[in-house]
Amino acid sequence: MTRLFDHLQLGDIALSNRVIMAPMTRSRAEAGAVPTALMVEYYRQRASAGLIVSEGIAPSPHGIGYCRTPGIYNSEQVVGWHRVTDAVHQAGGRIVAQIMHCGRVGSRLNKPADARTVAPSAVRAAGMVHTDVAGMQNHDLPRSLALEEIQGVVDEYAAATRNALAAGFDGVELHCTSGYLPMQFMATNTNLRTDSYGGSVHNRVRFVIETLEAMVGVAGDRVGMRICPGNPFNDVIDPEPAATYGALLSGSAHLNLTYLHVIRSPLEDFDAFGFAHEHFKGPLILNDGFDGASASQALAEGCGAAISFARHFIGNPDLVRRLREGLPLNDFDSKTLYTPGSAGYTDYPCAPT
DSSP: OOOTTSOEEETTEEESSSEEEOOOOOOOOBTTTBOOHHHHHHHHHTTTSSEEEEEEEBSSGGGOOSTTOOBOSSHHHHHHHHHHHHHHHHTTOOEEEEEOOOTTSSOGGGSOTTOOOEESSSOOOSSEEEETTTEEEEOOOOEEOOGGGHHHHHHHHHHHHHHHHHTTOSEEEEEOOTTSHHHHHHOTTTOOOOSTTSSSHHHHTHHHHHHHHHHHHHHSSOEEEEEOTTOOTTTOOOSOHHHHHHHHHHHTGGGOOSEEEEEOOSOTTOOHHHHHHHHOOSOEEEESSOOHHHHHHHHHTTSOSEEEESHHHHHOTTHHHHHHHTOOOOOOOGGGSSOSSSTTTTOOOOOOO
């Protein structure tokens, strides 16, 4: 029987337990999208996780959407991330970089001055986004990527993967949900293209498969992907998630991805975990709504190889110990999720020994 605190091998990455820290945007990077000393401490505190998946990291200036989010496209950022990975490794942990290109989601006010907002098609996302300089703003109207530009974006992901390995990350994860660029290519309301990247489901998943191929070409058996079929976040509509994600998983099967990180679908009639188990032959990391008891039960029943936790890791840097010993969990302050500074970030206490 698989247990939450058993060791796990994910490709070339050896995990001491199956409690995974899910990626969470926390908006603590400094100007220039550079990781800070505060971020080093935040990740170090949580290094008892079997694996940390970092917050979303932009592969290029164009991939930034939100304020104070980090990148991994220049040497200063690589140095900053190396401080993070060194701290995690010295504490006995493992960490992978989640590569996140926001595409049409975000504001030019959160980007470097020469960065562009690009997407499969020139369709503005509904809703607004916070900026530090002007408060809430409409999402930018993106510029549609020209056919000859798409390979350049794929190359940005490959370069980000190369930089992540140079920064000491144990691997990389492609962020393929939450309405960001990969999902924008897959969804029918955000991809209106009539060329080889639009129209049929196989064309719409092409960008994601080519991106994964590029990342695997750099990192080999150290590449995972995160999905959430049916997720409408950031104004994406996928009326046929089974067809879309079936095409994606079958089309990327030759890559033998290190793991698939699956978020519970918001669709009541769609079992994302069961679907992933049927269509993906590698290890599954399951996410959303788990506590210690339900996580242990899911592993015991063979539903997945590991369970990722997000909110519980915010207020509980020692979550692994608390789960193992049945200790009560701290609550977290939702008002400080994205605010600058240490409050609600690195000041949550560990349980007394």
